[in-house]
Amino acid sequence: MTDETERDEDISRAEGAEAPGAATDDAPATPPEVGERPVTRSGFVAIVGKPNVGKSTLLNTMLGVKVAPITPKPQTTRRGVRGIYTFEDRQLVFVDTPGLHRGGDTVLDQAMHREVRDAVVDVDFVLWVVDLRRPPSDEDKDVARLLSGLPPEVPVIIVGNKVDAAKYPEEALQLYGDLLPTAERSVALSALNDPKAVYALRDDLLDRLEEAPFFFPGDVRSDQTREQWAAELIREAAMIHLRQELPYTVAVQVVDWQDPPEEGRPIVITAEIWVEKPGHRRIVIGSGGAMIKEIGRMARKQLEVFLQERVFLELEVVVRRDWRRDKEALRELGYEP
Numbered sequence: 001m002t003d004e005t006e007r008d009e010d011i012s013r014a015e016g017a018e019a020p021g022a023a024t025d026d027a028p029a030t031p032p033e034v035g036e037r038p039v040t041r042s043g044f045v046a047i048v049g050k051p052n053v054g055k056s057t058l059l060n061t062m063l064g065v066k067v068a069p070i071t072p073k074p075q076t077t078r079r080g081v082r083g084i085y086t087f088e089d090r091q092l093v094f095v096d097t098p099g100l101h102r103g104g105d106t107v108l109d110q111a112m113h114r115e116v117r118d119a120v121v122d123v124d125f126v127l128w129v130v131d132l133r134r135p136p137s138d139e140d141k142d143v144a145r146l147l148s149g150l151p152p153e154v155p156v157i158i159v160g161n162k163v164d165a166a167k168y169p170e171e172a173l174q175l176y177g178d179l180l181p182t183a184e185r186s187v188a189l190s191a192l193n194d195p196k197a198v199y200a201l202r203d204d205l206l207d208r209l210e211e212a213p214f215f216f217p218g219d220v221r222s223d224q225t226r227e228q229w230a231a232e233l234i235r236e237a238a239m240i241h242l243r244q245e246l247p248y249t250v251a252v253q254v255v256d257w258q259d260p261p262e263e264g265r266p267i268v269i270t271a272e273i274w275v276e277k278p279g280h281r282r283i284v285i286g287s288g289g290a291m292i293k294e295i296g297r298m299a300r301k302q303l304e305v306f307l308q309e310r311v312f313l314e315l316e317v318v319v320r321r322d323w324r325r326d327k328e329a330l331r332e333l334g335y336e337p
């Protein structure tokens, strides 16, 4: 029943696969042509779940590097960060969603909801991450409802996370499973403390990929720009230091990035921290500039670890009233409201 065009394409791909030294019984192996493309397998994986269940931790363990920011506070991953895992001829592209939360009505909330919805459409697998320390909440039910609307051919795997800290993991996993009877299976693991279990899940996905071209070059791990990535690290440092004083109201934009003109000089990164009120600006700067200095120090250390170079980080605190409701501001930050 295959349509002819599709069949043609399959055949040409299959030939591509056989050519590089394929040892079939009846045909002698031919050397690969220069520039010939080997057959690759790839697919998209959406990581969904309510805030704070461990989505970013799972992604980072899958990739073996730090990509999305992780902090003990929910809602810190605002942008859908993609991580890319390439092993030989196979590539997984992960979509880390910002997490669903209830009741918000700002432009930002709407943009985030759209991002989550977009993330689960058109993927090859969905990992629904849940927290096994607790039974399902209303937010989990919302996610389950969203996932039960997916086309049946998209497999959803329930990832029961934090099994290391759960008292009744089996019972909890059962309750989550009951919310989504269409889920393919469920697995209990600890994204933080049991990388082997995470790799097993990753390898299972790798094994099941269908033939498709790579979406990214094999050596790329994230499609964020370096500026977006640095902004996330700075924002993470700010969130950690401002925990008590200022929940969820800063945004960071990197406005300049100068690579060193000569060896031994630092990379100079200039970033703005956006706040909504002058009072917030004073808090972020802190008395005698102590707070901003601490934020800068922490962010700089992180940047230096990952860039493997010295960094000079210049931070400026800017009052942008109502940036969370401002479409133009969100666009500047890379959201599409």
Ligand code: GDP
Pocket: 049, 050, 051, 052, 053, 054, 055, 056, 057, 058, 069, 070, 071, 072, 073, 074, 075, 076, 077, 099, 161, 162, 163, 164, 165, 189, 190, 191, 192, 193
């Ligand atoms: P996200 O909001 O879903 O992306 O969640 P994060 O990945 O940022 O994790 C939220 C919090 O849960 C962080 O403090 C993590 O260290 C913690 N966490 C993540 N995975 C585990 C786990 O397997 N076990 C435990 N005990 N904590 C975890």
Ligand code: MG
Pocket: 055, 056, 057, 068, 069, 070, 076, 077
């Ligand atoms: Mg996250």
